[in-house]
Amino acid sequence: MRGFVLLLALVYSATAQHQALIDYLERRLLAIEQDRISLWQEQTTRYASELRELKQQMVSQLESLDKEKETLRMTLDGVGTRVDRVERELDYLETQNGAQPCVDVDDKLIEQQVTLVKEKQKAKYFKLTCSDMISSIKAMKILKRVGGPKGMWTKDAGGASGKVYIFNGTAEDTINEFSTVQDFTRSAGFSLSTDLKIPSSWKGTGHVVYNDHVYYVNQEEEIKVVKFDTKNKSITDSVVFPVQDHVPVYGLNPETVMDLAVDEEGLWAIFATRQNERHISMAKMDSNSLDVEQMWDTNCPRENAETAFIICGTLYVVYNTKQVGRSRVQCVFDVNDLVTNEEAPLVYFPKRYGFHASLKYNPQEQLLYAWDDGYQILYKLSMKKKLEI
Numbered sequence: 142m143r144g145f146v147l148l149l150a151l152v153y154s155a156t157a158q159h160q161a162l163i164d165y166l167e168r169r170l171l172a173i174e175q176d177r178i179s180l181w182q183e184q185t186t187r188y189a190s191e192l193r194e195l196k197q198q199m200v201s202q203l204e205s206l207d208k209e210k211e212t213l214r215m216t217l218d219g220v221g222t223r224v225d226r227v228e229r230e231l232d233y234l235e236t237q238n239g240a241q242p243c244v245d246v247d248d249k250l251i252e253q254q255v256t257l258v259k260e261k262q263k264a265k266y267f268k269l270t271c272s273d274m275i276s277s278i279k280a281m282k283i284l285k286r287v288g289g290p291k292g293m294w295t296k297d298a299g300g301a302s303g304k305v306y307i308f309n310g311t312a313e314d315t316i317n318e319f320s321t322v323q324d325f326t327r328s329a330g331f332s333l334s335t336d337l338k339i340p341s342s343w344k345g346t347g348h349v350v351y352n353d354h355v356y357y358v359n360q361e362e363e364i365k366v367v368k369f370d371t372k373n374k375s376i377t378d379s380v381v382f383p384v385q386d387h388v389p390v391y392g393l394n395p396e397t398v399m400d401l402a403v404d405e406e407g408l409w410a411i412f413a414t415r416q417n418e419r420h421i422s423m424a425k426m427d428s429n430s431l432d433v434e435q436m437w438d439t440n441c442p443r444e445n446a447e448t449a450f451i452i453c454g455t456l457y458v459v460y461n462t463k464q465v466g467r468s469r470v471q472c473v474f475d476v477n478d479l480v481t482n483e484e485a486p487l488v489y490f491p492k493r494y495g496f497h498a499s500l501k502y503n504p505q506e507q508l509l510y511a512w513d514d515g516y517q518i519l520y521k522l523s524m525k526k527k528l529e530i
């Protein structure tokens with residue numbers, strides 16, 4: 142019996158010790174687990190915040206990359222335009238000077254030559270025979286209203302015949318010719334006129350009449366300038382205008398792809414191309430051969446441009462707003478750089494009916510022939526010398 146009690150006591154103590162061991166082990170395990178959990182939590186938080194930082198860095202890097210891309214694109218655009226211009230000038234020079242010997246010349250030299258020859262050309266072409274610029278619109282006269290909202294009317298800008306021509310509409314093939322302005326004003330409609338039927342229809346309002354020839358713009362696949370003899374009623378000549386990718390030259394007159402103008406120096410073309418599509422370009426043409434003699438990219442925007450005219454080698458672009466306001470000359474470009482936007486007076490036209498569909502300058506009379514919503518209007522200009530500021 143004693144022995145049994147002893148054994149029991151031993152067993153009991155062993156069990157108690159065993160339990161203590163188990164308890165101890167359990168506590169340790171729990172502690173380790175908690176350590177690991179908190180370590181794991183800490184790591185996760187750190188990873189998360191590192192990830193967030195990385196993301197922010199990536200976003201800002203992407204943003205700056207985007208910006209760099211944009212600057213690069215703009216630089217490339219600028220370079221593209223310059224290359225186009227130099228190419229055009231070189232083309233032009235080649236036609237002027239015949240074939241060039243094939244030699245390696247570095248770009249700087251070419252550029253210098255281009256500038257040099259350009260200066261010479263300028264001097265050659267633009268010993269302008271006149272030096273006038275607009276100072277204001279002195280008077281306005283509304284003659285009558287014939288025809289539709291868009292059209293063009295003009296006197297022969299060469300001056301000898303005194304005949305008046307009406308181009309009613311933007312895509313027709315019959316011009317109305319009146320012997321004098323008086324005949325036009327007293328005619329009921331077109332009753333006192335002679336019909337001039339041209340072989341192909343005109344496009345837009347960009348025509349001129351000069352020394353008994355109509356120069357009209359025709360558009361099929363290409364833009365053509367057609368020269369039509371009003372005396373024997375036949376086409377004298379016709380050329381494809383030597384630039385590609387035309388866009389309508391004036392933002393507010395989309396039918397007019399290209400405009401022609403006559404001033405004291407002769408025939409000009411006013412146009413725009415996709416390569417320089419925000420601005421208006423111009424070219425001097427030979428009215429006899431229809432050759433293009435020189436081209437310029439002007440700084441005058443196409444947007445909100447209504448029409449334009451040229452006086453003594455200076456382009457005057459007339460602007461309006463989409464909700465018809467008062468037309469005004471707001472951009473000028475002088476081929477001799479004698480008139481700048483800062484120097485040119487801000488010329489406002491008197492309040493009118495709608496838009497100017499066309500404005501044609503007559504160098505003999507210093508009048509503008511305007512077509513405004515079917516009304517035929519004359520603006521009398523007062524002039525000053527270009528260098529009197």
Ligand SMILES: *[C@@H]1O[C@H](CO)[C@@H](O)[C@H](O)[C@H]1NC(C)=O
Binds near residue numbers: 310
């Ligand atoms: C002028 O053209 C318009 C359309 O633009 C037409 O309605 C009108 O009859 C034409 N006028 C004359 C006199 O032919």
Ligand SMILES: *[C@@H]1O[C@H](CO)[C@@H](O)[C@H](O)[C@H]1NC(C)=O
Binds near residue numbers: 370373375
């Ligand atoms: C029309 O006149 C011009 C000269 O004025 C001449 O060159 C041309 O051959 C004439 N055309 C016709 C069809 O008579």
